[in-house]
Amino acid sequence: MPPNSMPRPAPPHPPSRLATAPARPPHERELVRICGLAAVRAVFERDPGRVERLFFEPALSGDVSAFCRALAQIHKPYRQVEAAELARVAGTMLHGGVVAIARPRPLTAFDPHTVSDCARAGKPLVILDGIGNPHNLGAIARSAAFFGLGHLVLADRSDQALPSDAAYRVAEGGLEYLNLQLARLPAALEDLREAYRIVGTSLSGGSPSPKWGDRPVALIFGNEETGLDRATLAACDDVVMIPGSGRVQSLNVASAAAILIYLTTRP
Numbered sequence: 001m002p003p004n005s006m007p008r009p010a011p012p013h014p015p016s017r018l019a020t021a022p023a024r025p026p027h028e029r030e031l032v033r034i035c036g037l038a039a040v041r042a043v044f045e046r047d048p049g050r051v052e053r054l055f056f057e058p059a060l061s062g063d064v065s066a067f068c069r070a071l072a073q074i075h076k077p078y079r080q081v082e083a084a085e086l087a088r089v090a091g092t093m094l095h096g097g098v099v100a101i102a103r104p105r106p107l108t109a110f111d112p113h114t115v116s117d118c119a120r121a122g123k124p125l126v127i128l129d130g131i132g133n134p135h136n137l138g139a140i141a142r143s144a145a146f147f148g149l150g151h152l153v154l155a156d157r158s159d160q161a162l163p164s165d166a167a168y169r170v171a172e173g174g175l176e177y178l179n180l181q182l183a184r185l186p187a188a189l190e191d192l193r194e195a196y197r198i199v200g201t202s203l204s205g206g207s208p209s210p211k212w213g214d215r216p217v218a219l220i221f222g223n224e225e226t227g228l229d230r231a232t233l234a235a236c237d238d239v240v241m242i243p244g245s246g247r248v249q250s251l252n253v254a255s256a257a258a259i260l261i262y263l264t265t266r267p
Helices: 037-046 065-073 083-090 112-120 134-146 165-171 187-192 230-234 253-265
Strands: 032-035 051-056 078-080 098-102 107-109 125-129 151-155 179-183 197-201 217-222 238-240
Touching (some): 037 065, 051 083, 112 151, 134 253
Parallel strands (some): 151 179
């Protein structure tokens, strides 16, 4: 080392995305727009207290009457509007005729003991390591809920999509049934190894005929463009791929997730 020089300090660890600013008044907190009858019904069934306002087209007045009564009991507004205004409220034409303005599902810090409860029940675990498209997040959440999973682990990194208007719309209510946790990968995988077989996914180089073994599987899906990080791959017990005809390079990650979740949940 040259004289009088000092070693350069290591770059600071990126702050967790769970870090939040001091609590703000309710009217200033971030809200999401939950669109579509299935998604709105799910939030009213699972956690109606998160809903702040409801807007709907006349054609759905009968379908949402119970939601309106629930809001009236807690003195929160609801309103019937025409299609043009509903599109403005929703921020999209793809609103399905009803929009709930609600607080998003809470994101909690990774808790290996909580997710291991699913392993004892024989349920797989899905981990998203840098899935950046909120539509893919929503579609994977929908598949996870459809097959009865209870948890969805999201990598605590800047390119990982978090629940948003688009994710809620595509999830069709699936996000309401999942415990959402943020984890630092690959370190968190070591905490899961005793309960789960850690299985990464790859476009190539993985096994086309996976053998899941005698433990439930923790399936890890990587970024849509770059796949899994090398460090995450190195921490996997196995890596799998879905073989195709070769006419297109790969499946969309949400489609691949649906297939693999099915394979790990079937008897």
